Structure formats: structure tokens, C-alpha cells
Amino acid sequence: MANASAKKTVVSNSAKIKRMDKMYLIVNGIYILFRFIVFYSSLSWKLVLGYLFTLTIESYIYIQLYRISQPKFDLQENLLSSGQDLSAPGLVSYMFDIIYVTWITHILSLFTNYAWWIYSAIPLYMIYTLGGKLIALLKYRNSNSNSAQPPTKSNRSEKMEKRKTKVKYAR
Structure with a gap:
């Protein structure tokens, strides 16, 4: 069957997007219901700004995931592209x-305001990941700049060269 892998990717992406739709609505619905309606008296402008900031980031990423997962069809409804696989590692x-x-x-912040500190894990992880790659890049550059200079000989190799005698071949 032609494009079997592509068709499996389309089905898998569609299922993931449907689950994401449900969770997006459930989590944000619960947060709005409890924080803005039930616990309205504990609402502050900082919480509103925090929620709007994280909701904006979440929505932007969700829209990007939705866009890259969409299959592309030609005029005869033949599958041209299955979209990017959402189970792929990486970005x-x-x-x-x-x-x-x-x-x-969002869910934990309904119970304590200290839960907002969990969101700091994202930039900390980015710094950790990019920092490790930056250090590896700097080490690589330093090793290349050192290799451009002729290597110095160790004491042992100098002594071995002095002891070398020419091999004489007898006939």
C-alpha cells in the first residue's frame, strides 16, 4: 500500500491534536472557572498577568503544532504530505x-501561588541545554586552534629518536 507510513502519521497526528484540544479546553476551563469565578476574592492583577502570559505562550505553541501537523492533499484528494510527525524528537x-x-x-496554581515558580523550569532548562552546547563548541574551537600549531615532542619521543639507528640490510 502506497504511503502507508504517511497515512499512519496523519492518523497519529489527528489523534494527538484531538487529545490536545480536549486537554487545552479542560485545563483552561477549570482554571477560569475556579480562579476567576469561584475564588474571585483571591484574584490579583499579578495572577491575571501570569495567566495571560502563560496562556499566550501555550496558545502560540499549540497553533504552531496544529499547523505543522496538518496533511496536504492535491486536487484529487491524494496525500501529498502527511505533515510533521508530532511524536518526533527534537523541537x-x-x-x-x-x-x-x-x-x-495552571492546575497547581489553583492551590498555591508558589506553583508559578514551576514555569521557571523552562528557561532554566534552556540555559542548561544551550550552555552545555556552548561549552562544547568553545572546547571544540580551542582544540582546533591548538592543533594548528605544530605539536611539541615529549621527552620520551625525543630520546627514542636519538636512539634510533639505521637498519642495515645484509645481502
């Missing part, structure tokens, strides 16, 4: 992680 998985951290922060 897509980081985008899902940011959405999950946002949901955890």
Missing part, C-alpha cells in the same frame, strides 16, 4: 513539554 517534543509545564502550573 516538537520541547513544544509539547512547554505546554505540559503550562498545564501543570
Whole structure:
């Protein structure tokens, strides 16, 4: 069957997007219901700004995931592209992680305002990841600049060269 893998990717992406739709509505619905309606007396402008900030990030990433997962068809409804696989590692998985951290922060912040500190894990992880790559890049550059100079010989190799005698071949 032609494009079997692409068709599986379309089905998988569609299922993930449907689950994301449900969770997006559930988590944000619960937060709005309890924080803005039930516990209205404990609402502050900082909480509103925090929620709007995280909701904006979450919504932007969600829209990007939705766009890249959409299949493309030609005029005869033949599958041209299955869209990017949402179970692929890399940037897509980081985008899902940011959405999950946002949901955890929203739910836990209903119980304590200290839950907003969980969101600081995102930039800290970025610094950790990019910092490690930056250090590796600097080490690589330093090793290349050192290799441009002729290597110095160790004492042992100098002594071995002095002891070398020419091999004489007898006939």
C-alpha cells in the first residue's frame, strides 16, 4: 500500500491534536472557572498577568503544532504530505513539554501561588541545554586552534629518536 507510513502519521497526528484540544479546553476551563469565578476574592492583577502570559505562550505553541501537523492533499484528494510527525524528537517534543509545564502550573496554581515558580523550569532548562552546547563548541574551537600549531615532542619521543639507528640490510 502506497504511503502507508504517511497515512499512519496523519492518523497519529489527528489523534494527538484531538487529545490536545480536549486537554487545552479542560485545563483552561477549570482554571477560569475556579480562579476567576469561584475564588474571585483571591484574584490579583499579578495572577491575571501570569495567566495571560502563560496562556499566550501555550496558545502560540499549540497553533504552531496544529499547523505543522496538518496533511496536504492535491486536487484529487491524494496525500501529498502527511505533515510533521508530532511524536518526533527534537523541537516538537520541547513544544509539547512547554505546554505540559503550562498545564501543570495552571492546575497547581489553583492551590498555591508558589506553583508559578514551576514555569521557571523552562528557561532554566534552556540555559542548561544551550550552555552545555556552548561549552562544547568553545572546547571544540580551542582544540582546533591548538592543533594548528605544530605539536611539541615529549621527552620520551625525543630520546627514542636519538636512539634510533639505521637498519642495515645484509645481502
